[in-house]
Amino acid sequence: MATALILSDGKPGHENQSKALAEGLGFSFQIQSCVYPNKLKKTFSYLCDRVGITPDLTGILPEVSQRIEAEPPTVVIGAGSNTFYSLKLIRRKFNIPCIAILTPSGYSLDGFDVILAPAFDNPPLRDNVIVIPTNLTPARPDFYREQTQAFLERYTPQKKRAVGVIIGGKNPIADVTAPWLQQQLTQLFDATPDCEHWVTTSRRTSPEADAIIDSFPFDYKLIFSRERFNPIPAFVTQCDYLFVTAESTGMLSEAVAVGSANVEVLDNLSVTTGKFARFVQQLCEEHYAHRFDGTLGSACRKVDLVPILGRVQAVLAQASL
Numbered sequence: 600m601a602t603a604l605i606l607s608d609g610k611p612g613h614e615n616q617s618k619a620l621a622e623g624l625g626f627s628f629q630i631q632s633c634v635y636p637n638k639l640k641k642t643f644s645y646l647c648d649r650v651g652i653t654p655d656l657t658g659i660l661p662e663v664s665q666r667i668e669a670e671p672p673t674v675v676i677g678a679g680s681n682t683f684y685s686l687k688l689i690r691r692k693f694n695i696p697c698i699a700i701l702t703p704s705g706y707s708l709d710g711f712d713v714i715l716a717p718a719f720d721n722p723p724l725r726d727n728v729i730v731i732p733t734n735l736t737p738a739r740p741d742f743y744r745e746q747t748q749a750f751l752e753r754y755t756p757q758k759k760r761a762v763g764v765i766i767g768g769k770n771p772i773a774d775v776t777a778p779w780l781q782q783q784l785t786q787l788f789d790a791t792p793d794c795e796h797w798v799t800t801s802r803r804t805s806p807e808a809d810a811i812i813d814s815f816p817f818d819y820k821l822i823f824s825r826e827r828f829n830p831i832p833a834f835v836t837q838c839d840y841l842f843v844t845a846e847s848t849g850m851l852s853e854a855v856a857v858g859s860a861n862v863e864v865l866d867n868l869s870v871t872t873g874k875f876a877r878f879v880q881q882l883c884e885e886h887y888a889h890r891f892d893g894t895l896g897s898a899c900r901k902v903d904l905v906p907i908l909g910r911v912q913a914v915l916a917q918a919s920l
Contacts, residue, residue, distance in 0.1 A: 601674075603620075603672055604631055604667065604676070605617040605621060605628050605629065605630045606676070606685055608678070608679040609634060612849050613678035613682075613700070614630065616678050619737045620698065620700065620908075621676060624915075629670075631663055635681055641681065645705050645706065653691055667689060667695070672695065673695075674696045674697070674915060676698045683706050687710040691710070696919075698715065700715045701716065701717065702717070702720040708723070712915070712918055713729060716728050718730050718731065718877075718878075718881060719875075719878035734849050736853040736856045736904075738905075746832035747836050750833030754819050760793065760839045762797065763838035763841045764784075764797065764842045764843075765801075765843045765844065766812065766844055766865075767843075767850070768801055768803025770846050781811050786891070795818040796817045797820075797838065798820050799820075799829075799831060800812065800821070800824070801823055804823060809822050831850065835858040837858075839860060840861050840862075840895065842863045842865055846875060851888065855902050857901070859899055861895070861899045862887065862888040862899070863898075864890045885900070887901070
């Protein structure tokens with residue numbers, strides 16, 4: 600059976616994209632932590648790559664090397680800067696195909712069999728670069744069926760139509776302030792009077808934002824700081840409209856890839872240039888999403904990742920010859 604070894608930098612968003620790719624390809628997978636013990640070794644990896652030095656993988660990340668020697672996988676997948684150079688070293692030492700998710704900035708793009716680079720990164724055109732319109736999201740229908748059933752065991756909808764609201768939080772280029780959220784939710788409720796209203800938050804959502812959410816009559820509410828459950832798979836399959844804060848690229852990616860909901864972007868970006876802004880702009884221009892302005896758009900087009908997975912499978916098949 601085809602197997603994938605996922606190199607994980609410990610960031611859920613990166614690890615989940617690697618899992619989604621492995622599952623989409625039909626591979627079973629195992630996860631191996633891949634984090635440099637200090638910044639010096641990570642800096643060393645950039646220098647080695649630039650000058651063409653190939654250090655022994657065992658000396659840099661011994662656990663990764665030992666794992667592969669004991670049980671060689673069909674493919675190795677990694678997302679995030681902590682994994683990129685290890686992928687290249689694995690390819691050189693073990694001749695195992697490797698796939699990088701996200702653009703390996705700072706490293707040469709040579710040495711990867713496939714680089715799945717988001718369009719908002721403006722990746723260069725290379726034979727081994729496959730541009731993807733969004734982040735990778737789970738593609739298995741049974742995953743969404745199981746997660747939706749788990750949600751419906753917790754909550755029984757009372758109306759035919761539902762609106763899902765997914766709230767993120769502060770990062771270097773965006774924020775969810777109390778006044779901004781108050782205004783957005785007021786407009787949202789005014790625009791969708793005949794629907795149920797469901798909301799979920801993230802680990803980045805502030806207590807001040809939580810308090811604003813508590814002041815609105817949501818029919819279903821999950822506050823991340825109080826309860827651990829993921830209702831988002833049910834939101835994307837059950838809701839007529841999905842409202843997602845603009846900095847939540849992973850959640851926006853899932854919203855425009857699964858289900859049939861119209862997607863509304865709650866634009867909380869404080870920086871109007873850069874990859875986050877490009878991502879939202881591209882989604883809106885291609886009618887995957889609508890920037891919420893107090894009125895509802897009609898943006899229910901969904902990203903089809905099947906052709907992308909087919910291209911990856913073709914590369915892996917060629918590499919195994």
